[in-house]
Amino acid sequence: MRALGWLLFGLFLLYLVLPMLAPVVYSFSQVWLGLLPEGLTLAWYRKVFTDPKYLEGALLSLRVALLAVALNVLVGVPTAYVAHTWTGRVGEGLRRLLQVLPLLVPPLVVGLGFLLAFNRPPLALSGTFWIVVFGHAALGFPFFFRTVYAGLSGLEVRLLMERPRPRGRGFGRGYATSSCPTSCLRSSRGAWWPSPSPWGSSRSQAWWRGSARLPSPSSSSRALGRTSGRRAPWPASSSTPPFWPSWASPSSGGAEARGAC
Amino acid sequence: MRGERFLILPGLLFLALFFAYPLWAILERSLSSPEGLTLARYLRALTAPAYLEAWRNSLLFATASTLLAALGGVFVAYWTSGLPLRLKRFLLSLYAIPVSLSGLVVAFGFIVLLGRNGTVNQLLGALGLPRFDLYSWTGLLLVFPFYNVPLFALALMPLLESLGRELLEAARASGATPFQAWVRVLLPNLMPGVLAGSAIVFAGMMGAFGTALALTGFAKNLLSLQIYSLVSESAFDLPQAAALAVVLMATTGVGLYLLALWERRWRR
Numbered sequence: 119m120r121a122l123g124w125l126l127f128g129l130f131l132l133y134l135v136l137p138m139l140a141p142v143v144y145s146f147s148q149v150w151l152g153l154l155p156e157g158l159t160l161a162w163y164r165k166v167f168t169d170p171k172y173l174e175g176a177l178l179s180l181r182v183a184l185l186a187v188a189l190n191v192l193v194g195v196p197t198a199y200v201a202h203t204w205t206g207r208v209g210e211g212l213r214r215l216l217q218v219l220p221l222l223v224p225p226l227v228v229g230l231g232f233l234l235a236f237n238r239p240p241l242a243l244s245g246t247f248w249i250v251v252f253g254h255a256a257l258g259f260p261f262f263f264r265t266v267y268a269g270l271s272g273l274e275v276r277l278l279m280e281r282p283r284p285r286g287r288g289f290g291r292g293y294a295t296s297s298c299p300t301s302c303l304r305s306s307r308g309a310w311w312p313s314p315s316p317w318g319s320s321r322s323q324a325w326w327r328g329s330a331r332l333p334s335p336s337s338s339s340r341a342l343g344r345t346s347g348r349r350a351p352w353p354a355s356s357s358t359p360p361f362w363p364s365w366a367s368p369s370s371g372g373a374e375a376r377g378a379c
Numbered sequence: 380m381r382g383e384r385f386l387i388l389p390g391l392l393f394l395a396l397f398f399a400y401p402l403w404a405i406l407e408r409s410l411s412s413p414e415g416l417t418l419a420r421y422l423r424a425l426t427a428p429a430y431l432e433a434w435r436n437s438l439l440f441a442t443a444s445t446l447l448a449a450l451g452g453v454f455v456a457y458w459t460s461g462l463p464l465r466l467k468r469f470l471l472s473l474y475a476i477p478v479s480l481s482g483l484v485v486a487f488g489f490i491v492l493l494g495r496n497g498t499v500n501q502l503l504g505a506l507g508l509p510r511f512d513l514y515s516w517t518g519l520l521l522v523f524p525f526y527n528v529p530l531f532a533l534a535l536m537p538l539l540e541s542l543g544r545e546l547l548e549a550a551r552a553s554g555a556t557p558f559q560a561w562v563r564v565l566l567p568n569l570m571p572g573v574l575a576g577s578a579i580v581f582a583g584m585m586g587a588f589g590t591a592l593a594l595t596g597f598a599k600n601l602l603s604l605q606i607y608s609l610v611s612e613s614a615f616d617l618p619q620a621a622a623l624a625v626v627l628m629a630t631t632g633v634g635l636y637l638l639a640l641w642e643r644r645w646r647r
Contacts, residue, residue: 119557127458130451130528137488137525138476144491153501197390204384212390219398221579222632224586226603227624230610231401234408234617241396256397263390 182247186254190262193255198266213267216260225257232256409621420622430605430623437602438630440516441584444523448580449573451524452531453566459532460539471536474529486593489513489522514595522590527583531576538572567645574642578635585631602627 144150148157166172201209223231232253237244243252410416424430459470477485493499493513500510512518546568550560566573588603597608602623609620 123458126454130455134473134477134525134529136492137485138480140488140491141484150491151496153498153505193389193393196386197393200384200387200390204387208387212387215394218635221582221635222628223398223402224582224603224627224631226586226588226606227405227628228398228401230606230617230620230624231405232397233610234621235401235404252397256393259393259397 182250182254185251186258189251189255190258194259194262195266198263198270201263202267202270209267213264216263220257220260228257229253405621405624408618409625411618420619421626423619424622424626429600430602433600433602433605434626434630436600437585437627438634440519440601441581441634443520444527444584445577445581447520447524448527448531449577451528452535452576453569453573455528456532456535456539460536461544471533474533477526477529482589483593485525486522486590489525489594493518493521514598516599518594519591519599522594523584523587527580530583531580534576534579535569535572538569542568570645571642574638574645578638578642581634581638582631585627585634602630 143155145162146158146160147155148159148161149155197212201212203209232249233244236242236249243249409420410418412419455474459467459474462470490513491497493511495510495513497513503510513522542565547560547565550564551557555564586603588601588607591599591601592604592607597604597612606620606623606627608614609616609623
């Protein structure tokens with residue numbers, strides 16, 4: 119019985135690790151047509167780091183990711199702070215809302231909503247860089263909020279905030295010197311979660327921008343398709359699939375974010 | 380600290396602008412017509428055979444994926460909880476990786492291993508066994524647990540750890556067979572966690588489409604893929620996509636509500 123359990127668990131670990139390792143191994147090999155890849159090479163990396171198209175795409179992804187995180191920190195930390203200190207129904211209500219929201223509204227629907235809402239006045243943002251940032255920030259917000267909120271629950275926030283006051287510091291100083299650094303530390307765990315999304319998404323950006331004029335991650339992912347020999351990663355008809363993150367996590371706000379599948 | 384409450388305003392504005400307003404835009408677009416309001420798109424969403432089939436497929440696919448995730452998740456969480464602390468910590472970090480990976484990379488990984496000329500199929504071919512078709516429903520059901528099982532296990536671990544494996548041992552010591560200890564002692568206690576994990580997986584699978592699109596294109600009729608094709612393909616029809624999105628959210632909402640009801644009954 120125990121041996122069978124270990125066997126199943128071992129199979130599960132293989133199932134988990136091999137699909138993550140395969141692209142890494144493949145990226146260092148010339149061809150993978152047989153059972154195993156052949157020919158160690160760095161050529162693909164040379165290509166990635168010398169072709170301006172890919173570099174531009176990577177930098178754009180990085181910019182989107184950092185700005186989406188910044189926006190989340192800017193908005194999410196104060197929101198979670200108030201939700202935490204405002205005892206009563208408001209904080210709990212907000213927490214519940216943000217727990218259900220990403221479950222009920224899949225990223226695909228958020229994207230469609232953005233497309234419909236921001237392609238007309240008064241907020242005609244379609245086709246701009248910023249709508250991509252806002253979209254990713256929105257997708258990450260519920261998860262970011264919950265992580266910070268859960269982090270604050272483990273702190274004596276009121277005490278932290280009270281301490282600087284007798285020394286004549288106002289709320290702003292108190293927030294900036296005591297509460298904010300601590301909650302920001304906690305929030306850093308949440309902050310890196312929204313970031314994977316811009317790296318992975320492609321078509322979504324094209325939607326929001328109306329047209330994909332700037333190089334986006336999709337160009338690099340298409341390159342994957344091109345370099346893969348006779349094994350096309352996905353049907354030729356659908357150029358590059360989009361990957362949206364969708365977050366969902368139990369109230370703990372822990373690591374159980376819903377990934378980009 | 381009443382004065383600080385204004386700090387919530389940016390958050391509320393953010394939610395209004397990036398959630399409420401887009402959702403309102405979806406609802407408005409799905410109902411509006413040149414002559415005023417119309418329910419024609421909802422009528423089509425609920426009667427056209429292709430959409431009905433998509434709806435049924437999505438529901439079946441999400442349910443089957445949830446069952447698989449629950450089965451795998453309970454096993455993985457249980458097995459992991461019994462391991463030495465250091466190994467357990469390492470494994471928990473490992474389980475957190477799939478949920479943050481791009482579906483693109485994952486689909487690519489699976490294609491390399493399980494695609495038509497993938498390593499596994501070459502092995503099967505060499506052994507004279509039938510090949511595995513990754514680009515089928517079975518393939519999709521095999522790929523999605525990659526995200527769902529670790530997710531489920533992570534959601535279940537805190538509860539399992541707090542109940543402790545002692546519960547099982549106590550049941551065994553009281554004369555229960557292993558099967559009885561599992562089914563009559565551990566599982567009923569784990570049920571709230573199982574149902575909460577199921578809600579997360581079910582909702583995610585109702586809306587999942589990235590990996591499905593990467594693997595099967597539009598060959599498999601899922602509600603999420605229908606919405607996507609109405610937005611991006613030649614069948615461009617945003618109002619219809621909006622109506623389907625509302626149907627998708629409503630279906631997910633009913634599913635989540637039923638799971639929540641069930642969970643409440645178990646907690647009592």
